[in-house]
Amino acid sequence: MGGDLGPKAVVEGIGYALKRWPERQTRYLLHGDEAALGPLLLKHPKVAAVCELRHSDTLVQMTDKPAEAVRRARGSSMWNAIQSVKSGEAHAVVSSGNTGALMAISKVILRMKKGIHRPAISANWPTPKGHTVVLDVGANVQCGATQLVEFAIMGEAYHRAVFGGEHPSVGLLNVGQEELKGNDIVREADGLIRNSGLDMAYKGFIEGNDISAGIIDVVVTDGFTGNIALKTAEGTARLVAGWVREALTSSFFAKLAAGLLALGALDRLKRRMDPRYINGGVLLGLKGIVVKSHGGADGEGFASALGLAQVMAKSDFMSQIRKNLDKFASFEEQDIAAAS
Structure with missing residues (x-):
């Protein structure tokens, strides 16, 4: 309704x-x-x-x-x-x-799955190589480092379940790829993923322009940043689609060219740029x-x-995330025991 x-x-x-x-x-x-x-x-x-x-x-x-x-x-x-x-x-x-x-x-x-503190909303981002999964895109405006690790685990398993592939690559969205870039939460999450022994093809920090390039399969970020990135991309797609439509209807010859393109190429372009064909975000966790x-x-x-x-x-997404969640829970328990 x-x-x-x-x-x-x-x-x-x-x-x-x-x-x-x-x-x-x-x-x-x-x-x-x-x-x-x-x-x-x-x-x-x-x-x-x-x-x-x-x-x-x-x-x-x-x-x-x-x-x-x-x-x-x-x-x-x-x-x-x-x-x-x-x-x-x-x-x-x-x-x-x-x-x-x-x-x-x-x-x-x-209820939440054991080992998950907060759910995350995923988005399937079209790229030249297929799709990149981005999460969170709106469920959690603020996230701690532990939540970002959980998002990475869920996003990696989600990509395997929906798009296939044995070891999808995972990256943390940051303002730069250097180790010293970003805020404390992102840098802490990076350390947790590297040190917790997760079965994951983790690639470290990535930047915003890497999302659409398709060089990474799963992009992890907080819901505030992810939602802005998603809405910006949707708006850009509509803007470019409008420009293409305007260019192809601006004159007789442009309309003639559009008619020839409509035999298939223009329809394929429209489908790839239309946000409706990638609509839907899963509430993971x-x-x-x-x-x-x-x-x-x-x-x-x-x-x-x-x-x-x-x-x-x-x-089998539900069962796929269990292995890495158990590994991360064990790592956190050992870390807490060592600190005490």
Whole structure:
């Protein structure tokens, strides 16, 4: 029920998902207002055929503060959707609603995995070599060094689960690659990763321009920096796309060239630059799969978030992070014992 377009984007998103991945046998539980969802399903019979509607009398508002949402959310569409993952009735939950509320309610219902103090939101960043995973992109404005190490562990396992590859490279986002650059927290996290014996291809510090270059598979940062970087990249993509569109419609010959390019090349370029095709961030660290869709996503954008949830549901991400979490916990225990 959340998001700028409300349930319309959700129902249309399922329709797009059916077209993109016809081989996937996915069914959907739609939690929300039957009066709003029912007419939409009547307009999309193919979507209705794979959906089960669960009526909810209340919903979490986009303006609700997380603490308020948790107190008042029981029985809401967001609460019931997350609860369906807790009960095992659903394998994953996708929402375009209030990010803070989704995070808070998910923590209450699903709880955190052992060894994880805070969840992180991941983003899949397109690069010339594929995708770079960036986390956190908004869940934690302030992070300690230990949380950044946990993000590195989760991000590395997430990249393997979604994109494959045995040893994805990991880097800490910093203002420079030199050891003395950055604040105390980033430098401390660097030392913890290097000294804790994690099974990880850690490459040290990287800079902002390295993200889009694709030289690193997993970029770790706090939610404040990560969210600004993500929104800046999305805005830049839209700006460049606008310039390309303007250039290709500025004259008759430009339109003729655009017509020739539209035979395939222009469509491929548009798809690579369109943020809708990489929409969806996983709330990593929970005992269940929760995917946050961008609040402004339309049907095509929401379909991308659904596709990500499907991949995560079939992956072994939950078990993949356990080995390194146990190693890091053991290292911290030894460090505390040595200090005492």
